[in-house]
Amino acid sequence: MARASMPELSDPAAPTAILIVHGIGAQSRGETLVKLVAGLRRVDPEFAKNGYEGTLMFCGRPVRLYEVYWADLTMGKLSEGSFEINEAQSLAWFPCMNARRGNYDKGRYSLIKLAGWLVALPIINYLILLSYFGAGLAAQMVSIIFKKDEDREPAGRFFKKIRAAADSAAKLTDVDRILDEYPGDVISYINSAGDGFHSDGKKGAVTEERKCLFFDVMDRFYEQLSKAKSDGCGAIHVVAHSLGTVVAYHAVTGFRFDINDGGRPRADAEAIRSAAASVKHIYTIGSPLEKIRFFWPKLAPARPPLAHTNVSIPWDNFVSRFDPVAGILYSFGDWANITNHRLLGGGFLSGHIVYERSAVFLGVLTREVSGRDVPMSRSRGERVRDTLLLFAETLAAPLALALVLIMGAAISLLTAMLIPIVLSLVLSTFMNGNLVQDIKGYLGGFFIAMFVLVFTINPPIRACKVHSRYWMRTKPE
Secondary structure (H helix, E strand, C coil): CCCCCCCCCCCCCCCEEEEEEEECCCCCHHHHHHHHHHCCCCCCCCCCCCCCCEEEEEEEEEEEEEEECHHHHHHHHHHCCCCCCHHHHHHHHHHHHHHHHHCCCCCCCCHHHHHHHHHHHHHHHHHHHHHHHHHHHHHHHHHHHCCCCCCCCCCCCCCHHHHHHHHHHHHCCCHHHHHHHHHHHHHHHHHHHHCCCCCCCCCCCCCHHHHHHHHHHHHHHHHHHHHHCCCCCHHHHEECHHHHHHHHHHHHHHCCCCCCCCCCCCCCCCHHHHHHCCCCEEEECCCCHHHHHHHCCHHHCCCCCCCCCCCEEEEEEEECCCCCCCCCCCCCCCEEEEEEEEEEECCCCCCCCCCCCCHHHHHHHHHHCCCCCCCCCCCHHHHHHHHHHHHHHHHHCCCCHHHHHHHHHHHHHHHHHHHHHHHHHHCCCCCHHHHHHHHHHHHHHHHHHHHHHHHHHHHHCCCCHHHHHHHHCCCCC
């Protein structure tokens, strides 16, 4: 719930800086800033009417806007191959490794909670795997249906057709691109932050740009932070969305701050520490931080903020009830005074991207920046639209998931049965039909069992190896 007392503003003549950190995806520069400004105009219709540069007036207070833009570091060719299904599958076993190897602080998670997740995650793993296969098949089918006539392979010899089909299957589908640009961004940032890239023996699988991603993103944050300080801003408010909340957390706490990507000490360390002391408030929307700490405790150590002050920084965390990414922050009160807010907006698909127009979020941000409450309420049209969107997505998401699961299960079953079917065709030329059917049944059961066995055993084997090498938690600094 929101704080009842009005915030004490710093020098009223000095502008307040709002530092905006976007999340994952191929976003254009200024996209997140524009969304936030559109939301703030619901409070003050005249805000930023003449552009976003310089000092602006918001509810009678001078403010300046700064965007921490880093999407260009992961777009296009830089993101290709960043998502690997075997890596995603192994993550389900990280909580087990964390618990067994003492990575969790004593008492942080109850035995019942840990046991529940250790049972549920392998099951979720199978659902994700089947969904991955099904989504890939659906993307291939859509590509074939909507392929232009001039792009179709002309009739020719049998082996040419086989080769053309193989080449088509090897091409990136829309599903591959989406996975590289969204979950792939998370994996790239996490592995870069924890120095945890593991290529499974593939030489050259990880580029230098991906290895240095964490340090490059931190440099972008500190550049805007220092700029706000040098522009004379008295207080800096950080607004971060999605993976950007992890970026903001790492930057404000100074995670791996003392070195850069070359392993050398920072030359501008004191200037950045001075600017960090001006961070007076943090707002996280759609934050996966609690999930990050659960899977990778090494990336969320208990430590004071970068400015080394004993004063708790106010931190407001906003969670849409249907946002599958966000979560309540229970375990980040080491140096911040966290207030969690639940809100209703969007459905299962859009719940992650509706925060900038939420009356709950805008009300808190307005009060903290301007020093006064500005009443806000949703119009009847907005309430009707949100309700319809909620019902539509609540129905559509399970149906879409069920469809790709069925398609994934079908293609997996077909793959497992392919060798028995081909072998039965050969055996039927010189063996009894009933015997051939029995052999096909036994072989089919064998290959299905092998399929399940491989995808059951391989993830924990990889997880054990990768976790012990890269993700053992060090002692708190």
